[in-house]
Amino acid sequence: MRGERTITRKLMTAIMGTSIAVLVLTCAVFVTYEYVTFRKTVVGALMVRAEIIAANSTAALAFQDEADAREILSALGKDQHMAAACVYDKDGRVFATYPADAPTSLFPTAPEQQSYRFGDAEVIVFQPVVHDGRRLGTVYLKSDLSAMSERFRLYTMLVLGVVAGSIVLAFALSTWLQKRISKPLLALAEIARCVSEHQDYTLRAQKHGESEIGLLADSFNDMLGQIQQRDASLRKKEGEIGKLNAELEQRVIQRTAQLEAANKDLEAFSYSVSHDLRAPLRAIDGFSRILLEDCSDMLDENGNRILEVVRQNAQKMGQLIDDLLAFSRLGRKAVELSRIDMTDLARSALEDVNASDTASRPQVKIASIPPAHGDRVLIRQVFINLLSNATKYSRLKERPLVEIGGTTENGNNIYYVKDNGAGFDMKYANKLFGVFQRLHGPEEFEGTGVGLAIVQRIIHRHGGKVWAEAEVNQGATFYFTLPKGERW
Amino acid sequence: MEHLQNMNEVEVLLVEDNPSDAELTMRALKKRNLANKLFHVKDGAAAIDFVFAQGAYTNRRVENGPKVVLLDLKLPKVDGIEVLRQIKSDERTKTIPVVVMTSSREDRDLETCYGLGVNGYVVKPVEFEDFARAVSELGFYWLLLNETPR
Numbered sequence: 001m002r003g004e005r006t007i008t009r010k011l012m013t014a015i016m017g018t019s020i021a022v023l024v025l026t027c028a029v030f031v032t033y034e035y036v037t038f039r040k041t042v043v044g045a046l047m048v049r050a051e052i053i054a055a056n057s058t059a060a061l062a063f064q065d066e067a068d069a070r071e072i073l074s075a076l077g078k079d080q081h082m083a084a085a086c087v088y089d090k091d092g093r094v095f096a097t098y099p100a101d102a103p104t105s106l107f108p109t110a111p112e113q114q115s116y117r118f119g120d121a122e123v124i125v126f127q128p129v130v131h132d133g134r135r136l137g138t139v140y141l142k143s144d145l146s147a148m149s150e151r152f153r154l155y156t157m158l159v160l161g162v163v164a165g166s167i168v169l170a171f172a173l174s175t176w177l178q179k180r181i182s183k184p185l186l187a188l189a190e191i192a193r194c195v196s197e198h199q200d201y202t203l204r205a206q207k208h209g210e211s212e213i214g215l216l217a218d219s220f221n222d223m224l225g226q227i228q229q230r231d232a233s234l235r236k237k238e239g240e241i242g243k244l245n246a247e248l249e250q251r252v253i254q255r256t257a258q259l260e261a262a263n264k265d266l267e268a269f270s271y272s273v274s275h276d277l278r279a280p281l282r283a284i285d286g287f288s289r290i291l292l293e294d295c296s297d298m299l300d301e302n303g304n305r306i307l308e309v310v311r312q313n314a315q316k317m318g319q320l321i322d323d324l325l326a327f328s329r330l331g332r333k334a335v336e337l338s339r340i341d342m343t344d345l346a347r348s349a350l351e352d353v354n355a356s357d358t359a360s361r362p363q364v365k366i367a368s369i370p371p372a373h374g375d376r377v378l379i380r381q382v383f384i385n386l387l388s389n390a391t392k393y394s395r396l397k398e399r400p401l402v403e404i405g406g407t408t409e410n411g412n413n414i415y416y417v418k419d420n421g422a423g424f425d426m427k428y429a430n431k432l433f434g435v436f437q438r439l440h441g442p443e444e445f446e447g448t449g450v451g452l453a454i455v456q457r458i459i460h461r462h463g464g465k466v467w468a469e470a471e472v473n474q475g476a477t478f479y480f481t482l483p484k485g486e487r488w
Numbered sequence: 489m490e491h492l493q494n495m496n497e498v499e500v501l502l503v504e505d506n507p508s509d510a511e512l513t514m515r516a517l518k519k520r521n522l523a524n525k526l527f528h529v530k531d532g533a534a535a536i537d538f539v540f541a542q543g544a545y546t547n548r549r550v551e552n553g554p555k556v557v558l559l560d561l562k563l564p565k566v567d568g569i570e571v572l573r574q575i576k577s578d579e580r581t582k583t584i585p586v587v588v589m590t591s592s593r594e595d596r597d598l599e600t601c602y603g604l605g606v607n608g609y610v611v612k613p614v615e616f617e618d619f620a621r622a623v624s625e626l627g628f629y630w631l632l633l634n635e636t637p638r
Contacts, residue, residue, distance in 0.1 A: 329595075
């Protein structure tokens with residue numbers, strides 16, 4: 001698992017890095033300290049030796065006794081690190097050397113003041129020989145530094161050994177320590193994964209002690225508890241909603257069934273209206289006619305007129321029943337939507353109206369109007385009804401004029417059919433679209449009062465609105481809205 | 489009228505329960521002299537008995553069917569659609585022209601009737617002149633112009 005490796009590695013890196021850094025720093029300080037101290041010790045010892053030799057050499061120099069001076073220097077042979085030594089006289093010439101046979105070229109040509117100097121692999125000391133305030137000569141000592149190098153090598157080996165040992169120890173320790181930290185964390189992560197994978201909120205993390213990880217486990221468990229609670233209440237609510245939905249669905253089914261039954265009743269009703277009401281009307285009209293044909297000589301003029309009135313009314317009622325049936329059939333017809341070229345449709349409807357009403361021919365202006373989407377047959381009926389109304393009610397004008405137009409507004413198309421005819425009083429506008437509602441008498445304008453009711457029903461079934469504006473003797477404008485045609 | 493003629497010579501079978509409609513129909517046909525060999529039954533059961541020469545009509549032969557059946561749809565006992573179905577589903581009677589004459593123009597009825605093989609479907613107009621013209625033209629066509637396999 002990647003997470004596991006990462007956290008383990010991070011912990012290991014942190015622990016190991018810290019311990020190695022501390023160790024290396026400590027060793028570096030220690031070694032540096034040792035180096036500095038050792039150099040001081042070496043120089044100090046060499047200078048003491050040089051002082052002793054200088055003190056011992058006073059007589060030899062004073063009496064120019066080379067042999068004595070060599071004798072004193074030869075004592076240096078006991079120090080294996082002593083590379084070379086010499087005594088200069090007061091004039092700066094090499095007086096005696098160690099080893100005794102060393103060439104004078106080995107030594108600096110001129111002695112210096114009391115001083116010491118480190119070379120690449122040696123340390124040099126100059127020590128003046130002074131007696132009673134007079135300088136008699138100078139002692140020169142040169143010691144190699146192999147002792148220091150040796151000791152340094154030893155230290156390095158020691159440090160490396162300690163570092164290596166420490167790393168092993170640190171590794172073992174950190175492995176054990178990081179497990180104590182990462183194991184509960186990884187266990188927590190595993191629980192979180194299980195919870196999110198199986199949506200099982202009953203799982204709980206095991207607590208390892210009172211450390212921060214323990215607190216984390218506690219918080220995690222608290223959180224799980226809350227989630228479990230919420231999950232449970234959510235499930236309960238879901239169940240309730242499901243139950244309510246089922247109830248609602250059941251109710252919808254019931255209502256649909258009731259509606260279907262009501263629709264069937266209505267259908268049966270219109271069927272019997274159509275069938276049963278028309279038959280007696282036919283009898284009234286037919287037998288009145290037979291009476292007129294067979295017995296008109298037995299009736300006076302008034303009797304004949306009355307029979308005609310009976311027939312006219314029977315026929316009128318037949319027309320009313322037919323219109324009412326057409327209106328009720330509309331409610332059952334399925335709306336078949338398609339894109340409609342409204343300009344074309346208006347033109348074709350106008351042809352129909354002109355064909356059936358040849359008496360009045362108003363001037364008709366059809367503007368280019370936006371396409372709509374709707375049922376072609378039904379919308380055609382809307383145009384036919386509105387145009388035949390416009391034609392009918394403008395018949396008595398000297399220059400009857402009918403206009404068809406339309407615009408698009410807020411996602412809806414608004415169409416209108418306008419005439420300059422009889423119009424009506426706007427206070428009766430609410431009665432316009434009712435079935436069998438008329439604003440003019442039959443002597444003035446014929447009709448049954450179903451046309452506008454059909455218009456309204458068709459437009460409502462398309463989700464549109466229909467309204468009118470008019471003024472008495474100034475004409476009327478009928479508006480209707482339809483969804484836009486661009487979607488098709 | 490029923491007893492005055494030979495049942496095997498009936499040319500028009502009028503199936504109509506409404507006496508007024510029946511009288512108006514017969515009057516219209518009579519004016520064109522087409523009602524001489526007309527037989528009138530008042531319900532669907534009687535119509536089936538007549539066409540299939542059963543019940544009260546065993547004295548006639550199925551093969552001597554009428555030239556046309558004028559059939560109302562809404563009838564007592566057995567409705568017009570059932571009468572039509574039986575006539576059109578029997579080999580012996582399916583060639584008999586049947587014209588439905590009804591008061592209502594119901595799409596459902598129209599479809600059913602044409603599905604069963606009706607030969608004509610007429611909606612009876614309310615206005616008498618229209619009604620008389622429709623009936624007499626119908627009788628004229630089926631009795632005088634139309635030829636059926638015999």
